[in-house]
Amino acid sequence: MWYMSTRGRSRLTLSDAIGAGLALDGGLYLPERVPTVEVQGPGERLADTAKVLLKPFFEGDRLEPALEGICERAFTFDAPLRRLGGERYLLELFHGPTAAFKDFAARFLAETLRVRAEQEAFSRGEPPLTATVLVATSGDTGAAVASAFWGLPYFRVVVLYPEGRVSARQAHQLGAFGDNVACLKVRGSFDDCQGLVKAAFADEALRARYGLTSANSISLGRLLPQVVYFGHAALQLRERRVFSPVVVVPTGNLGNAFACLLARRMGLPVGEVILATNANRVLVEYVETGRYEPRPSVATLANAMDVGAPSNWERLRVMEPEREGLRAVSVGDEDIRASIVRSWEEDGVVVCPHTACGMWAERVWRERGGKGGVMVVATAHPAKFETVVEPLLKREVEVPERLMEVLGRASQAEPLEPNLDALRHWLQSSHK
C-alpha cells in the first residue's frame, strides 16, 4: 500500500509517511486507493477489530509484522455505545486516560513511532536516539499526547499551552505528568504556541539536534486508528439490526470526522455523516456550497473545535470531491447551552460542550424529518468542562477515577516567552 499526498507530488510507504507527518510537498498523505474490507461482525474487543480493519493499510510495510502488538498496546480501553432510546445511540470515546477521544489516536501513534525508532536503530546497529515530540495545545491534544508517550523510552514530550487560556483542570492535567514530559506555559495565545512549534520545525538545525517529531492531527498515525471505533460501533449496531446509521461527529479540524468518512469508503456500514461544528462555520459553508473560505477562528464554549482553517480539509476535498452523503450543522453557544440542558432532561446524559453540538445537530436532523438509526459521537467526558456544564445543570458532574487521580498529583509548568529564542534556550538547558 502506498500513500499519496493530496497535492500529488509525494508518494511514500506507510512508515515513511508516518515519519514525515506533513507530506513532503506540503499536502497530507492519503492511501493511494482506499481498501475495502468485508467483515462479518465486530471483533470481541476493539483491539481485535483494529487488527482486521488496519491490516490492509499496513500491507507490505515494514511495520506490518508489528501491527498486532501495536493494536494490543494502543486499544486498551473501550468505546461503548450507550442507547439513548429507539435507534438513537451515543458512541462514548472518552474512556481513555485523559478522557477525550484523542487518546485512541495518540496511543496508536506513540506505539507506532516507538516501533519505528527501534527498527531504525536496529538497521543502524545503534541504540535509538531520543526524539522530542513538540506539541502545541489548547487543552486536549497535549494531554493525550503527553499521556501516550509518558514513560516510553527514546521519547520526551514538550507541551506548550497558552497560560491562562486553558481550564484549571486542563492546566493541572498537563503539568501533572513529569518524567519524560515537560510542560511549558507560554505567555501568549494558542496561535503563539502553534507558531512557536512551526518555527521550531522550520529550523533545520534545531530539528536535527533534538530529533523534533510532530504528533499533530494530520499524521496518518493518528488518522488510521480512528477508523477502528467507527467501524466497530457500526458493526455492533448491524448486529442489533440497526443498519448503516447516520453518524453525527462534532468537529473542528476534521480529524475524527474524516476517519468516519474513511471507514464508510472502506465499506463499513455507516450512513450519512453529519458534521457538527460550533459557531466556526467554514466547514458548513464548504459542505453546502463547495466554497472553502478559511478565516481566523472565533472563541466558543466548545473550544477544542475553535478552528477557522480545518487542517484536514485537503483530505476531504480529495477523497469526497462531490461531498455526497455529507451534511454539516453549525451550533452557536446559546444552542450549546440549550443542548446540554435538553440532553440531560430528555435523554438523561450529561454531555461536554463539544458533544452538545452533536446532540443539537441530531435534533435538527430529526426535526427536518430524519429517520432511522443514528449515532452521536461523544468526544470528551463532561467533567473536563465542568465550569460550563455544572452551572447549567445545577449539579456536580462526577469525575472519573482516572481524572481524579491526575488532579490529586502535583503539577508543574515552566513559563516561556513566546519567541523561538526562548524555546531554543529552554531546549538547550533541559537537554541531557
Ligand SMILES: *Cc1c(COP(=O)(O)O)cnc(C)c1O
Ligand atoms: C479535538 C476535539 C474535537 C475536534 O476534533 P477534530 O478531529 O479536530 O475535528 C472535538 N471535541 C473534543 C473534546 C476534542 O478534544
